[in-house]
Amino acid sequence: MSKGGQSRTRLLLVILIVTSLFLVTLDLRGVKLLDNLKQGMHNVVSPFQRTANSALSPVKGFFSDISLLGRSGSQIEKLEKENAALKLELLERQDADVQIDQLKSILDLAGTAGYKIVNAKVISQGSYQSFAQTVTIGSGSNSGIAQNMTVLSEYGIAGIVKEVYPNSALIQLASDPAFRIGVRIVNSQQIGFLTGRGERSAVLQLLDNSTDINVGDILMSRGSIANRPFVPGVPVGYITTVDNSAGTIAQSATVRYYTDFSKLSVLAVVVGGPSTNPGDALVPQKPRPIPTPTVTVFVTPTPTPSN
Amino acid sequence: MSTRQIGISSLIFLAIYVVQESIISQFRLPGGGFSILIIFVLSWAIMSERDIAAVIGFSGGLLMDLSQNTSGPFGQWTLIMLLAGYGISYLGYGDDNFFGGALGVVFSIVLGNLLIELLFLISAPLLGVSIGSFGQIISTLFGTSVWTLFLTPIVLPIFARLYKTIFQAGSLA
Numbered sequence: 001m002s003k004g005g006q007s008r009t010r011l012l013l014v015i016l017i018v019t020s021l022f023l024v025t026l027d028l029r030g031v032k033l034l035d036n037l038k039q040g041m042h043n044v045v046s047p048f049q050r051t052a053n054s055a056l057s058p059v060k061g062f063f064s065d066i067s068l069l070g071r072s073g074s075q076i077e078k079l080e081k082e083n084a085a086l087k088l089e090l091l092e093r094q095d096a097d098v099q100i101d102q103l104k105s106i107l108d109l110a111g112t113a114g115y116k117i118v119n120a121k122v123i124s125q126g127s128y129q130s131f132a133q134t135v136t137i138g139s140g141s142n143s144g145i146a147q148n149m150t151v152l153s154e155y156g157i158a159g160i161v162k163e164v165y166p167n168s169a170l171i172q173l174a175s176d177p178a179f180r181i182g183v184r185i186v187n188s189q190q191i192g193f194l195t196g197r198g199e200r201s202a203v204l205q206l207l208d209n210s211t212d213i214n215v216g217d218i219l220m221s222r223g224s225i226a227n228r229p230f231v232p233g234v235p236v237g238y239i240t241t242v243d244n245s246a247g248t249i250a251q252s253a254t255v256r257y258y259t260d261f262s263k264l265s266v267l268a269v270v271v272g273g274p275s276t277n278p279g280d281a282l283v284p285q286k287p288r289p290i291p292t293p294t295v296t297v298f299v300t301p302t303p304t305p306s307n
Numbered sequence: 308m309s310t311r312q313i314g315i316s317s318l319i320f321l322a323i324y325v326v327q328e329s330i331i332s333q334f335r336l337p338g339g340g341f342s343i344l345i346i347f348v349l350s351w352a353i354m355s356e357r358d359i360a361a362v363i364g365f366s367g368g369l370l371m372d373l374s375q376n377t378s379g380p381f382g383q384w385t386l387i388m389l390l391a392g393y394g395i396s397y398l399g400y401g402d403d404n405f406f407g408g409a410l411g412v413v414f415s416i417v418l419g420n421l422l423i424e425l426l427f428l429i430s431a432p433l434l435g436v437s438i439g440s441f442g443q444i445i446s447t448l449f450g451t452s453v454w455t456l457f458l459t460p461i462v463l464p465i466f467a468r469l470y471k472t473i474f475q476a477g478s479l480a
Contacts, residue, residue: 008358009356009357009358009361012358012361012362013357013358013361013389013393016361016362016365016389017386017389017390019365019385020365020368020382020385020386020389021382021386022382023372023380023381023382023385024380024381024382024383024386024434025382026381026382027380027381027382028380028434028435034372034373034381037373038373038375038381041373041374042375044325045324045325045328045329045375048325048328048329048330049328049329049332049333051329052329052330052333053333056330056333056334124328124329124332124333125332125333125334125335126332126376127327127332127340127342127374127376127377128339128340128447128450128451129339129342129345129371129377129424129427129451130376130377130378130379130384130427130436131378131427131428131431131438131439131443131444131447132376132377132378134375134376134378136375136376163375170375170376176378176437177437177438177439177440178378178436178437196437196439197439197440197443198438198439198440198443198444198447199439199440199442199443262335
């Protein structure tokens with residue numbers, strides 16, 4: 001490359017770097033220069049996402065199922081016996097059934113607490129390149145969804161609405177590292193806040209260091225002002241480990257969310273909070289052991305015939 | 308670069324972006340999956356001169372910043388991809404280039420992808436972006452590298468052919 005060419009390349013590189021830094025600075029200072037372009041881009045992509053979601057519905061869980069191959073051997077053996085047409089039909093039916101089950105559970109959850117909800121299908125998973133945990137749902141501002149509304153799954157909290165578009169919305173999942181939620185422990189009523197870690201577990205930090213917390217304690221959401229971003233009384237998760245290190249300023253624990261973020265297909269956005277605080281009405285019930293019937297056999301000895 | 312080349316390249320960039328956002332994002336891939344846009348940008352940057360590679364990286368990063376799923380400030384991915392595009396072209400340019408053959412190119416793209424992720428991780432705390440637990444980061448870095456290694460040999464010939472058709476430059480296919 002000639003000397004002139006090298007100078008031109010360097011000048012171009014400097015201009016592009018300065019432009020990038022300029023964009024970063026503007027964004028950090030709150031100037032949303034390219035927000036309209038971002039929204040326009042989303043409006044272009046959104047119909048493709050819907051179409052792809054419908055078209056790929058029977059096969060999109062294929063790769064995650066592969067990772068569970070060892071655990072689903074018997075199920076695979078069963079499926080192998082069926083012909084190709086039935087397989088496809090079954091997959092479509094299973095997908096619909098899962099969605100119906102999730103929807104039913106969400107409606108039960110919302111109905112008990114008196115939340116007004118809007119249901120929506122998950123039409124796209126977020127990218128892991130940015131280490132963020134997001135999904136896109138197929139309903140937006142046209143359905144009454146607005147920014148900073150609580151999003152529920154069938155088991156409890158799923159996240160909040162981060163961005164809204166006319167016919168879709170971006171949901172920040174509770175597992176996102178930037179996600180924060182105020183919680184209270186059901187039994188002790190202690191309050192703290194929970195931070196996502198990019199996976200199904202999260203970190204709880206209590207505000208009061210003198211309280212005892214125990215493994216298995218259940219966490220519910222504390223409400224926000226005007227129920228945004230969080231409505232009160234939503235099940236969040238349960239404590240799996242407690243960190244009792246001496247000298248820590250705040251007591252902390254690891255929490256496992258009730259929601260399985262890898263299996264979200266239907267979500268509900270709470271568009272209207274409850275008129276009264278539901279309190280502990282949504283605390284998940286512990287599974288009751290089913291009594292095993294025992295059969296008692298009375299044996300009456302046959303009287304020995306006397307000689 | 309002629310106006311025709313810029314126009315066709317822009318359409319290809321948009322098509323790859325739509326594929327990434329609408330099709331690949333449907334799959335729950337174990338280990339975090341892959342970005343076809345990053346593989347595409349790195350493939351084209353390797354085949355280009357440094358100034359064009361910088362523009363390719365810049366354009367790819369700008370598209371990534373426009374994605375709704377991106378966390379962090381607007382411009383972060385633009386800067387990272389610009390540096391990655393220029394850097395990979397710098398190493399691949401000339402007769403005594405760093406890569407030496409298609410296999411070298413594949414490994415360079417995997418390494419480039421890993422370095423891009425690391426650059427994001429380094430810049431994220433400086434720009435106030437949360438990045439999650441250590442275990443999750445390691446799992447994502449490993450997962451994306453494996454996926455990129457698996458996918459690059461499949462898509463590289465297609466990207467190289469596209470590049471050759473548009474720019475009529477040397478091909479790696």
